[in-house]
Amino acid sequence: MVGVTEATRGWFVSDLKSQTIYRALRERILSNEILSGTRLVLRQLANEYDTSDIPVREALRMLERDGLVEMVPYRGARVTTLTAREIEETYFIRGHLESIATGLAAERISDAELLILDELMTRMRAAVEAQDGPGFSDLNREFHATIIGACGNEMLRELTMDIWQRHSGFQRVFRMVPERLAASQSEHEGIMDALRARDPKRAAALALWHKRSVGDTVSTLVDGERPAAGGETA
Known part of the structure; x- marks a missing residue:
């Protein structure tokens, strides 16, 4: 029971971090602080937001659903370029x-x-x-x-x-x-x-x-x- 509680707590903290990173990156993209076509490097973002790769990866998935980020095979994520x-x-x-x-x-x-x-x-x-x-x-x-x-x-x-x-x-x-x-x-x-x-x-x-x-x-x-x-x- 304790293990389940700890696992749930860990998931909750990770989810909060993902949401925080998602909102921060979303604002930076929408304000053009991060320009269209810019690569988003997972490890660099994890270091910047002082977290592991997992919350950053989830934040990038959320940004992809918003159409703000695209996942490029073998190259990772980059800010979507509108045509x-x-x-x-x-x-x-x-x-x-x-x-x-x-x-x-x-x-x-x-x-x-x-x-x-x-x-x-x-x-x-x-x-x-x-x-x-x-x-x-x-x-x-x-x-x-x-x-x-x-x-x-x-x-x-x-x-x-x-x-x-x-x-x-x-x-x-x-x-x-x-x-x-x-x-x-x-x-x-x-x-x-x-x-x-x-x-x-x-x-x-x-x-x-x-x-x-x-x-x-x-x-x-x-x-x-x-x-x-x-x-x-x-």
């Missing part, structure tokens, strides 16, 4: 899925859900005013997740949020392009007006336009990035 084609295809799919979901939400959203969205809008306006890219990014995700959750179609919700999760790297746009915060918030205002008016056609059209607009900004950001000079993170 123009990937951006175009992803935002095409996301745009149409979220357009459908937002249109359905306009028909089905509850007063309680609208109140949640109003609160998020207030917090996003404050984030824009403070030029808080990371904070706005988190609120933006919650805003769209709330709308998608109100669409009443579970399969549509799962598909849409799965794409969000697998392309977390696109959130860099709110950190690297400060003017995008105000532009996105202006587009959110229009979507909210359509939701309050229970206007599915307008809500769907504005959601599609919003995703195309963000996609264009992400494309510009990626085009302007310089590839990492074969560097390894320390």
Whole structure:
């Protein structure tokens, strides 16, 4: 019994370390402190975070699920490099899925859900005013997740949020392009007006336009990035 307890404690500590390393690396990647294409060397990261290889390996797996890291055969892990084609295809799919979901939400959203969205809008306006890219990014995700959750179609919700999760790297746009915060918030205002008016056609059209607009900004950001000079993170 004691052995089981000790094993459980060991697993819990390792899991906490993995989560801590995951969050730290995720923030460094999203803020462009660690550039696209940079190799992530397991032993170096373990030394940096003063831990064994196991929590680092699990953190890298979580980052891979987020689409922020890719595992290269015989070379280990590296920060994902976004391509123009990937951006175009992803935002095409996301745009149409979220357009459908937002249109359905306009028909089905509850007063309680609208109140949640109003609160998020207030917090996003404050984030824009403070030029808080990371904070706005988190609120933006919650805003769209709330709308998608109100669409009443579970399969549509799962598909849409799965794409969000697998392309977390696109959130860099709110950190690297400060003017995008105000532009996105202006587009959110229009979507909210359509939701309050229970206007599915307008809500769907504005959601599609919003995703195309963000996609264009992400494309510009990626085009302007310089590839990492074969560097390894320390």
